Amino acid sequence: xxAKSALTLLAAAQLAIPLGKPRLIEQPRAPIDxxxxxxxxxxxxxxxxxxxxxxxxxxxNSYLVGTCGISSILIVGDQGDILIDGAAEQDAQLIADxxxxxxxxxxxxxxxxxSHEHYDHVGGVAKLQQMSGAQVVTSAPAAKVLSSGVPxxxxxxxxxxxxxxxxxxxxxxxxxGEVRLGxxxxxxxxxxxxxxxxxxxxxVSCDGGVCRTIxxxxxxxxxxxxxxxxxxxxxxxxxxxxxxxxIAASPCEILLTPTPSASQLPERLALGKALxxxxxxxxxxxxxxxxxxxxxxxxxxxxxxxxxP
Numbered sequence: 001x002x003a004k005s006a007l008t009l010l011a012a013a014q015l016a017i018p019l020g021k022p023r024l025i026e027q028p029r030a031p032i033d034x035x036x037x038x039x040x041x042x043x044x045x046x047x048x049x050x051x052x053x054x055x056x057x058x059x060x061n062s063y064l065v066g067t068c069g070i071s072s073i074l075i076v077g078d079q080g081d082i083l084i085d086g087a088a089e090q091d092a093q094l095i096a097d098x099x100x101x102x103x104x105x106x107x108x109x110x111x112x113x114x115s116h117e118h119y120d121h122v123g124g125v126a127k128l129q130q131m132s133g134a135q136v137v138t139s140a141p142a143a144k145v146l147s148s149g150v151p152x153x154x155x156x157x158x159x160x161x162x163x164x165x166x167x168x169x170x171x172x173x174x175x176x177g178e179v180r181l182g183x184x185x186x187x188x189x190x191x192x193x194x195x196x197x198x199x200x201x202x203x204v205s206c207d208g209g210v211c212r213t214i215x216x217x218x219x220x221x222x223x224x225x226x227x228x229x230x231x232x233x234x235x236x237x238x239x240x241x242x243x244x245x246x247i248a249a250s251p252c253e254i255l256l257t258p259t260p261s262a263s264q265l266p267e268r269l270a271l272g273k274a275l276x277x278x279x280x281x282x283x284x285x286x287x288x289x290x291x292x293x294x295x296x297x298x299x300x301x302x303x304x305x306x307x308x309p
Contacts (some may be wrong), residue, residue, distance in 0.1 A: 142197025
């Protein structure tokens, strides 16, 4: 009886011995439910383009790594990473630090994509390119500006936009152009108007079986210096309307923009919830159409008459 009981206890003890170490399940880095509200607290409603902000996981392998006022997006792949936009020159180090804070390496960034050729969005590209050795990809019109660092004279914001350190452009893409890297594919959408070389970017990020189409829609607002009149440039107006229509028609489940506030990202991050919104691109396009219509109406109306004595 004793022998039988001893054997039973020994068998139970043997069954309790684990067969090797249990597999570790990697936890999400900077998950939106905690990092989103942390981003909102750090920025505290500020749209300062140079104010530091912590990184946030947007969905799956896509991360926000820019400042409070300017977006920069990291897409992580199995054969290297893709970075979209580099903010201003003084923000390049902050972007690199955010990438490292996530546990990734700036040296693994293989491509840097540009939205448009203004210093506050691409001024840091040259430094980030030096840090990473990445190839810069942009549109043909933007390539001229990025390669020289000198703003285009026909830019609606000429005289306001500043020069910046030039970067080496390795490739230009047109509408529908694809940037492929291992398991990553990012598609270019030409959206000129805010600047001649404006590009929007679209890709799919998958978290397990949950895949989302993400659109990084460029700025489509009619912003200019004090003397520029969009009504005097019908080709630019037509380009803006066409660009807005492209974004409205694009597959889109998560919307991001070069300035976070343009897509209400600060408010959405503060909630700490998934950013899924299938109507976001259509709503963004409708808001930009309103901006353009109001700007043209204001130009047509002209200056208000002086008050009567």
